[in-house]
Amino acid sequence: MTRPFTILALVAAAALAGCNNEDHTIVAGPGADDQPMNNVGVVLPPSIQASKAYRCKDNSLIYVDWLSDGTARVKKTREEVGTTIAAGDKALTGDAKAASITYNGQSCKA
Numbered sequence: 815m816t817r818p819f820t821i822l823a824l825v826a827a828a829a830l831a832g833c834n835n836e837d838h839t840i841v842a843g844p845g846a847d848d849q850p851m852n853n854v855g856v857v858l859p860p861s862i863q864a865s866k867a868y869r870c871k872d873n874s875l876i877y878v879d880w881l882s883d884g885t886a887r888v889k890k891t892r893e894e895v896g897t898t899i900a901a902g903d904k905a906l907t908g909d910a911k912a913a914s915i916t917y918n919g920q921s922c923k924a
Contacts, residue, residue: 868922880910
């Protein structure tokens, strides 16, 4: 019965021997306390204004995320990242408020 207690005492002693009681100072970066954060050049990505599903004439289903910068992201499944289409590109005509759009020359309805 004393053997497990002896082993446990040795393990505890080894664990405590690894402890160091010195003070540690963690610095986030050079001059972190001297200068405020400067994020002047940071531009956020466009937000999603609307996400809609469309049924096209060939009976295919597409999903379109309409973005705040005028672009759109077209996907074949909801989980896919999709292909970004620039504003004014002829591959996609319409907007988030329209009941129907044209994608790659075929009509699609929401």
